[in-house]
Amino acid sequence: GSAKISDQIRINQIGFYPSSAKQFTLVDTKASSFKVVDGYKNKVYSGELIDLGTWEASGEKVMLGDFSSFTAPGAYYVVINDTIASYPFKIKKELYLPALKAAIKSYYFQRASMAIEEEYGGEYARAAGHPDDECLFHPSTGKSKGTLNSKGGWYDAGDYGKYIVNASLSVGQMLLILEQYPKMMTNIGLNIPETGNGIIDLWDELRYELDWIQTMQDDDGGVYFKLTAKGFSGFIMPGDYDLDRYIIGKSTASTLDFAAVLAQASRLYKEIDPEWSEKALDASEKAWAWAEKNDNIAFKNPEDVSTGEYGDNEFSDDFFWAASELYLATKKDTYSNAMKKYEQEYKHQLADSWKNFVRNVGFHSLLENKDELDAEFANSLIQGHKALANEILQKIDRHPYRIALDDFEWGSNSDILNQAYILCVAHRLTGDEKYLLGAEQISDYIFGKNATGYCFLTGFGSKKVMFPHHRPSGADSIPDPVPGFIAGGPNNDRQDAHEVTYQSEFPAKAYMDVEASFASNEVCINWNAPAVYVLAYLQQVRN
Ligand code: 9MR
Structure with missing residues (x-):
């Protein structure tokens, strides 16, 4: 059959290096297994979903799929019940x-x-x-x-x-x-x-x-x-x-x-x-x-x-x-x-x-x-x-989205990237692969494996950030925002609630892709900096 792309599957929309951890979440959907298919709808991998219960911060029932052992370069989708499919993603070298x-060039634009x-x-x-x-x-x-x-x-x-x-x-x-x-x-x-x-x-x-x-x-x-x-x-x-x-x-x-x-x-x-x-x-x-x-x-x-x-x-x-x-x-x-x-x-x-x-x-x-x-x-x-x-x-291991954060404040995406940053430094220090896998699981969150389904780097992914709180992007009359910026991300303090109508009561979903949302959708140089570090580190060691 032909599966429809669904927001219920949350996956890194950029993809994975061949040797990376490869995970996705499936929310609020009854299923026990998943398939990975290629562009010709050929099944290349199948696996069981792990039930991780309800995440309080998003109100979602979360299942986790893991296909880390699948390493063949190509373009793929995750398919569930033969009815719903993830956004497309790639497995390749030079991925990031x-x-x-x-992400570096965004500084030139600034x-x-x-x-x-x-x-x-x-x-x-x-x-x-x-x-x-x-x-x-x-x-x-x-x-x-x-x-x-x-x-x-x-x-x-x-x-x-x-x-x-x-x-x-x-x-x-x-x-x-x-x-x-x-x-x-x-x-x-x-x-x-x-x-x-x-x-x-x-x-x-x-x-x-x-x-x-x-x-x-x-x-x-x-x-x-x-x-x-x-x-x-x-x-x-x-x-x-x-x-x-x-x-x-x-x-x-x-x-x-x-x-x-x-x-x-x-x-x-x-x-x-x-x-x-x-x-x-x-x-x-x-x-x-x-x-x-x-x-x-x-x-x-x-x-x-x-x-x-x-x-x-x-x-x-x-x-x-x-x-x-x-x-x-x-x-x-x-x-x-x-x-x-x-x-x-x-x-x-x-x-x-x-x-x-x-x-x-x-x-x-x-x-x-x-x-x-x-x-x-x-x-x-x-x-x-x-x-x-x-x-x-340890926090990642217990977390349905495989991150180490449950409090979503102003610039939460940078808090998350800073955790990946710390793990990269630990990998540099010890050479222990487990830190690298952790840094990758966290990065997946930024590029789509999160409770909003957005890929938070402007210009990238399938569910794109289109209306960041960024003056040139808003004023330049070009439909797409200036590329390479990390959006602030979910912020449960909602300091802009007088101007922005949030669609969800949940902290991990307190994000709106609207220009007025300075509290959840602004860009900032110190939110991009850990993204540059982590992307560069992974590109260096995974390539
Ligand atoms: O990142 C800052 C956040 O931690 C503060 O809570 C917030 C309110 O003071 O300010 C954020 O920084 C903003 C700065 O004050 C002005 N330029 C935009 C920054 C990102 O929103």
Whole structure:
């Protein structure tokens, strides 16, 4: 017979590497077995479904199918009861390469202060916006005169702001993959203006942001918090924007995250650009010195400002990340002592938001350079990371969707990707395949094996995200959104419920593919960063 494609089967719509774990879920359907068929409807595999009961967060009765042992490259469907079929998927080498390229290229599309030329952006070409060369100082910076040239960098998200804390985090997360595989994508250009200059494109793309980050440091070493207008603009293209742009606030977190990522970058760009590397380290040490003297300044939006706050009043994790990177870059005792002191306060946690994930970035840099640490310290970090990764694996094993998350907050997709990130680092550390399989099961969720059925990477999958809360995608009059963005994902706090009618009461389904849904359908640089890391890592080790 001819089975109909059904949303009841949830599967990674991009597919699987031949050696990957291969699973799907079937919800609210009576069945006991499944088949995998090829494009000619030939059965290539059959298996039994495992009943995993009802998932409280989605209200669904979930069955799991596993065909990991089937490895033949090709294009396939899962078929149930000969009546319903999954979206098509592939088994192949190079599987994640197109998604990886798009996820990195999304940063190019987010570049402020320059035009996106047709040569590089195709139909998404657009005029330049936000020159940001004469930004005003908001009184919250302590300044009243003059302007700041703070051009460049990426737009944070669906809005046109630029925020230091999660800019630093995003670059920090992506630098790890370049540290691990400095030559990855050597011959694979992203078609950005720098392509072909002899430097791998991701290094250049990150520099675009790092160069902006550096403009945000005050003469005293402290680092401003953000560059935005006083409020968000409407859904217009960058070139149509005309609000005054301000430099706003100065805080302990922004100063420490700046110190951290610039120390990390100074170490990793030493060969590519020694002069830049030296300046970056200098700026980093000045920032650290400022933060030591101003160790408890939380950023709060001033009364007349309503753009993103990135609220955080716990700084031990930011101190830890900065001290770790400064130690690796300088080997100075002061940083080593600080790093060990703050590590004592490090708590292994799951489902960390950006706010806490900075500590993990420090942790990952140290693990990658464990031979440069004293043996006892290194050993405690290794044991700690393994324990955290094992805890994630245990949760996956008990979870009907094979993820380790039941709380769906703002940007839940990044919480999930960050768990996959931790598992990839555990694989790197131990070589143990189980961590890789876990990272893959989690990635499947992002690309379709989830309670909404969406593939959350714009431009990919069959059930596509079409209306992200992303100003250029909304204003450019092109039907498809700009490709390569991870949507925020289910968010049970529903802060946009006054504007968005959610179709489900369940936390894992609190997602709406509508432009107004800033709480569930925005894009953001620090949600794409773990996607870039995980896609790149899997592409490196599975290919
Ligand atoms: O990712 C941020 C989330 O953790 C917060 O709960 C939320 C509200 O403060 O803000 C999110 O970040 C947004 C930022 O404030 C402004 N640019 C868009 C970001 C993603 O929605």
